[in-house]
Amino acid sequence: MNAFRIAVLASGTGSNLQAILDVLHEPESPEGESAGAESALARIEVVGVASDKPGALALGRATEAGVETAVFAGDRFEDRAARDLALGDWIESRQADLIVLAGYMQLLTPGFVQRFAGRVINVHPALLPAFPGLDGIGQTLAYGATVGGVTVHFVDEGVDSGPVLLQRAVPVPPDRDRATFESAIHATEHELLPEAIRLIASGRVTLGPGRSVRLSP
Ligand code: GRF
Helix, strand or coil: CCCEEEEEECCCCCHHHHHHHHHCECCCCCCCCCCCCCCCCCCEEEEEEEECCCCCHHHHHHHHCCCCEEECCHHHCCCHHHHHHHHHHHHHHCCCCEEEECCCCCCCCHHHHHHCCCCEEEEECCCCCCCCCCCHHHHHHHHCCCEEEEEEEECCCCCCCCCEEEEEEEECCCCCCHHHHHHHHHHHHHHHHHHHHHHHHCCCEEECCCCCEEECC
């Protein structure tokens, strides 16, 4: 069975990328695909990590794992459409089956979203549709909510507005300490995002009609 190939886009620290590398990433063995017993589940390989930030820590994590990297900084392109066209071409050259946004801080253009329709997912640190956009953790705390959480969703043209794939609640600690809550959110992300990727890679996720996402057993 051929590998399920994922490309990850990240702008920052890359702790979610690291979770994917640690939990899922299996580089091709020197003997190639035919070696070993045939498994029912596809091997998952991170085939590329791209960033809009040349200094993103995520790029170093990718290099460390032997994964190819690329940078698409905004100032090197005429506009967002040109940047996303180049980014999309690079992703296609890596033959990625799925694109994972793991702390990617750029809004993708409609052209990019349509080009890879149903093949882009994002992790967001709140229980959508509550608290979309920047700083979902801060928004959850500022609102006075007693429960926050993590959402993994498909990406559409809006901001954190695509169909939900997985969600998990995370209680706000009684003292509402941001550092404690943030580390609980990140620990949950590091479980939920690999889980979502594994579900898609195993062919158990069907999208649509409308916003529906069906999980088969
Ligand atoms: C995560 O909290 C993710 O939900 C949000 O950006 C953050 C990225 O963190 N979209 P990291 O770079 O993966 O450590």
